[in-house]
Amino acid sequence: DAGITQSPRHKVTETGTPVTLRCHQTENHRYMYWYRQDPGHGLRLIHYSYGVKDTDKGEVSDGYSVSRSKTEDFLLTLESATSSQTSVYFCAISGGEGDYGYTFGSGTRLTVV
């Protein structure tokens, strides 16, 4: 039983269109994160949330927005997709105790053409 799921798993979209990725958790964890993974860069933090309606920017937040209206869902929106946003996006959750680190979702492979 996966405690965290991402949707969609794959998406191809056109430049200039808005795109929303969804992260859903069943662990009731306080913290949720969106990272992007690109070759040579490891994982870079886009946005994170520390509670319902509480979000903050990460190191690569330009062109992205997030929302968290309930504990279990964290949405990432690309307001107007660009080719530089082609990437693999991972959602992660943390219970906040530091003892276990993150649990990651399966990832979303997004291609902007």
Place this chain on the structure above:
Amino acid sequence: ELKVEQNPLFLSMQEGKNYTIYCNYSTTSDRLYWYRQDPGKSLESLFVLLSNGAVKQEGRLMASLDTKARLSTLHITAAVHDLSATYFCAVDDNFGNEKLTFGTGTRLTIIP
């Protein structure tokens, strides 16, 4: 700003050999994590290191943390093909909110 550097970035080694992956970080932290990623897959947690001198072992992998040197190592003993993967270290920035900064990863290939 916290910087995390891993080396080497690529490592090709023969089965049965030993090797070490290094993770250096730039600011004070006492929480460091190691993850494994198989091609096309997500990241899975390997080790959680929460204090200076912490050492964790699982099978042929052993991780250690030296917070004074801002260094963690992941040691591979008698490598086997199944250990081929990309390994990431990640460091908590200690500013709260459990934010982790990741290294760029080490792609490990074990050659029979």
